[in-house]
Amino acid sequence: MHNVDLQTDFTDPEYRHALDHVDVEYSPDSLFEGMTFNTKEEVQHVLNAYHIKKGLYYRVEKSSPTLIVARCVNSTCDWRCRAAFITKSQKWELRKLSGEHSCSSPIITQDHVNLGYVYISKSILPLVESDPSISIPTIIAHIKSAEGYTISYRKAWMAKQKAIEDLHGNWEQSYHDLPKLLSAMSGFLNGFVVEKQTRPLYNQQGEMVHHYVQFHRVFWTFKPCIDGFKYCKPIVQVDGTFLYGKYKGTLLVAVAQDGNNKIFPIAFAIVEGETAEAWFFFLHYLKRHVCPQDGLCLISDRHESIKNAYARQGSGWTPENSVHVFCIRHIAQNFMRHFKNTERKKLIINMGMYLASLITLICFTIFQHY
Ligand SMILES: [Zn+2]
Known part of the structure; x- marks a missing residue:
């Protein structure tokens, strides 16, 4: 499911900083022999700026890590330019500049x-x-x-x-930095919890790449989430949503409700999708780190993988310590798909809300018992 670019390197100290951009502010009115530049990119930037300003065009005839040869696009014009990297000064220099742009090419595009x-x-x-x-x-x-x-x-x-x-920084670098960021957060944010899973990285030939692992899943929560949950209703709602950036994946979130019926987020995870394995990963750590107490009501949609993960041994959730119920909105949506009746959908939701309050009340009673 994951792109190979999601690699996370825990061992490689080599750090290619993404911010190696050039700080060239000026667009020169003239170019001259002996003009120096710090990087090749800077040479190109100045050539571009000069030509854009004058409304002239050039093309690069030769380009290597130590040389740039440019000429006018107009074959009747003899403007030529040659810049090279000078080992002694460790700088780029405009070595040769011949001919003037005789072409007063008016801008046609x-x-x-x-x-x-x-x-x-x-x-x-x-x-x-x-x-x-x-x-x-x-x-x-x-x-x-x-x-x-x-x-x-x-x-x-x-x-x-x-x-x-x-x-x-770029996407690859961001994934690369993720372990460092997370461990910095663990170090400086008191009570921050993170659980990450990686898997071996394979190259295109199917061989395992040593010293590299690939990002797989991450679960995290904050101390205020854990502390605050104790004062919420004993219900936990979980759901997932697709990520649609460059990399696919799914964000899983668990929320509770406070006394004013306001949503209180308690745990998060990025996983490969709503698979039973991914839900197991999330529910397991959710139970362990955020809501170890008994008498909870877990609300979800009717996704087969959630039912599966909930029921699996080791998830931490058992029929003895919790109840698993389905979200009435999802049930109503399914009802609509089959019966397409808005009035009855409302009735279903109302019925569900009534039942939900009852369940909450029951859960709360059980909860208070402990
Ligand atoms: Zn020219």
């Missing part, structure tokens, strides 16, 4: 070929930092006013992804 998404991502970095949910049309409008070109939706979208990655 709305977009500029040298206005790439990497270049744009640097320009919009502060915008994305202050508002990560900034819309793509806003980015397009910003580039239009800053650079004078109307870029495509796709380019703006890619630039935004790149900016988010530069600011917050």
Whole structure:
């Protein structure tokens, strides 16, 4: 189910920081021989900025880890440029600059070929930092006013992804950092509970990759959740919801209700999906860490895997210490699917609510007994 990219490395001290972006602010009016740059990316950025500003185009003829050769796209123009990495100074240098752009090529397109998404991502970095949910049309409008070109939706979208990655790290790095973050939380958040499961990582040839494990499941809860639950009604509602980001998976949540009928979240987990194994993982740790007390009422939908996990030995939940009931909303939804009658659906819900209050009352009575 999981993408192989979900690897979590607990052992590798190598740390490729995602924030190796360039801090080039200036767009030069002129280029000159001997001009120096810290990185190759910086050379490209300056060449781009220069050409975008002048409304001219260049293309890269040669590119290697130590060399960039660029020329005008116009074959009748003799503008050439050569930048190389100098080992002695550990800097990039503009070594050769020949010819002037004789082409006064008027801009005929709305977009500029040298206005790439990497270049744009640097320009919009502060915008994305202050508002990560900034819309793509806003980015397009910003580039239009800053650079004078109307870029495509796709380019703006890619630039935004790149900016988010530069600011917050990429997905792979985030998974990589997860164990460190969780152990930092365990160390500094008193009473924080985390249970994680990993599994062996296999490469595309099916061989096991040593020293690496893959993220599988994680369960967590906070001390206030555990402490607060003691003052809630003795009911626990569990449900799952799909995650629809880059990586799939399911978020499982357990909630209780306080005396004012307000929802009180008590435990969370990220799992591969609503499988019996995943529910067992969640229910087991939920019982162990958050609600070890007897006389609880567990409410869920009628998912076969929850019933399965609840009944399995070792889940911590038994008919002796709890009751497992089904959420009336799900029952009513199923009823609607079969009978399509809104009036009767309301009756079902009311009936369920009445029964639920009764059950709560019974549970509460049992609970108070202990
Ligand atoms: Zn030219």
